[in-house]
Amino acid sequence: MLLWGDKNGDFYSKKVQVMTGVTPGREEALSLLQKYNKSEGLIKHALAVEAVMRYCARKRGRDEEKWGVIGLVHDLDYEQFPEQHCRKTEEILTSENWPAEYIRAVVSHGWGICSDVEPQSELEKVLYTVDELTGLVLATALVRPSKSVLDMKVKSVKKKWKEKSFAAGVNRDVIQKGAGMLGVELGELIGDVIMGMREVADEIGLKGNVDVSA
């Protein structure tokens, strides 16, 4: 069927998607992220969390696309509306007709800080935990001689975990609480975060001087 406005039917399928709230894909999530965020740091953080969510979904046999998309937009409002963090994202995603499950997951990452939505699903608990952990892995990578996540070991991050003054902005209580909810050891979670971040090391500026061809 040939439809007005687009001979390939793209316009029509987009319209149907908007009207019915069909699962948002990565392209849509990325364009929203770029619309609301100009800060390189925030975009790299979003890409890091997305990659870790994808890694964890794969490891747990879950829907990688869903986990990745939610990771990508979890801090959507932070650059422009830091005082309304989570609440503003809820507003934006609702107006974009995103599914309630996605919106709930995004909002729950701020549980106890800027939202009262407690992480309940496996996806929500993982997001809540790895969000802060990506910050600790990033900070640890930057003080290493290689400045890389590619040759990083779990024990390097664990060492930095114990130094409370190191990357003091990383909320260790949140990570601990999340690990408890998931029933997973901190070391395993750190390993997952490293593995996920390795997959986008170049995009997030953590390839450092490690020669991957060697």
Ligand SMILES: [Fe+2]
């Ligand atoms: Fe956040």
Ligand SMILES: [Fe+2]
């Ligand atoms: Fe975040």
